[in-house]
Amino acid sequence: MKAVQFTRFGPPDVLEVVELPVPELGPGEVLIRVHAAGVNFFEVLMRADRYAATPDLPMFPGVEVAGTIERAEPGADRSLIGMRVAVPLFATGRGSGGYAEFVAVDGRAVMQLPDAVSFAAAAGLMVQGLTASHLLRRSPAKGKNVLVSAAAGGVGSLLVQLARRDGARMVIAAASSDEKRALSLSLGADHAVDYTASGWQEDVRRLTGGLARISSMKPSAARFQGRHSMRWRLAASWCWRRWGGSGLRRPMSSTCLMTISQSRDFRYCRC
Numbered sequence: 001m002k003a004v005q006f007t008r009f010g011p012p013d014v015l016e017v018v019e020l021p022v023p024e025l026g027p028g029e030v031l032i033r034v035h036a037a038g039v040n041f042f043e044v045l046m047r048a049d050r051y052a053a054t055p056d057l058p059m060f061p062g063v064e065v066a067g068t069i070e071r072a073e074p075g076a077d078r079s080l081i082g083m084r085v086a087v088p089l090f091a092t093g094r095g096s097g098g099y100a101e102f103v104a105v106d107g108r109a110v111m112q113l114p115d116a117v118s119f120a121a122a123a124g125l126m127v128q129g130l131t132a133s134h135l136l137r138r139s140p141a142k143g144k145n146v147l148v149s150a151a152a153g154g155v156g157s158l159l160v161q162l163a164r165r166d167g168a169r170m171v172i173a174a175a176s177s178d179e180k181r182a183l184s185l186s187l188g189a190d191h192a193v194d195y196t197a198s199g200w201q202e203d204v205r206r207l208t209g210g211l212a213r214i215s216s217m218k219p220s221a222a223r224f225q226g227r228h229s230m231r232w233r234l235a236a237s238w239c240w241r242r243w244g245g246s247g248l249r250r251p252m253s254s255t256c257l258m259t260i261s262q263s264r265d266f267r268y269c270r271c
Contacts, residue, residue, distance in 0.1 A: 171189045176196045
């Protein structure tokens with residue numbers, strides 16, 4: 001099968017297509033023919049060695065895929081064969097390797113796709129969608145005024161929609177351009193503010209009638225110091241902030257579950 005790897009850090013041309021054996025299946029695993037794989041900004045940073053954690057080389061990117069199940073080993077549900085599915089590879093113990101024609105995963109990790117959901121849309125929902133869902137499970141929106149920063153981004157745009165669906169009293173989208181604010185409003189935000197403008201916090205207070213308590217949803221990154229070998233063991237969410245395009249090595253603090261670790265030691269960073 002064909003797969004994508006990089007053996008050195010640098011611009012996009014360090015990515016190369018290589019031939020690898022189709023993965024062998026273990027008990028309970030299924031083989032997925034990949035139709036779509038998500039490309040995340042953190043992978044771009046990793047490829048350039050600008051991320052908080054440096055992966056081992058060679059690196060086979062891709063942490064979210066969607067496709068069809070071709071084969072199932074004993075211990076896996078054989079009725080899955082032929083099914084359209086999506087898989088968050090970062091939550092399966094395999095970590096990455098989604099930029100390939102085939103991946104092998106635990107049959108219990110796959111999510112069946114409705115016919116109306118495309119492979120491309122499903123692949124893109126694994127990281128951003130689980131992040132948004134996790135944030136709202138930790139801080140339910142029902143009856144609250146919710147402020148979503150970076151509201152036109154992948155996670156932010158989903159947070160706007162999910163907060164509205166979950167019964168938020170008011171959803172305020174914070175975005176940096178007219179186009180992004182218009183998008184946020186079209187997705188269900190009640191109001192949109194420009195977080196690059198002076199005094200935008202006062203706009204938020206005015207919109208909420210001066211209420212002091214607002215649930216703030218920030219698709220941002222936890223502080224992670226040092227350089228660690230990359231092994232994605234298990235993740236409930238991915239939360240992160242782009243900081244001036246310079247990667248994620250500056251100290252920062254925000255609510256996030258980080259599972260970047262060479263061991264199985266999970267790290268929780270809270271505000």
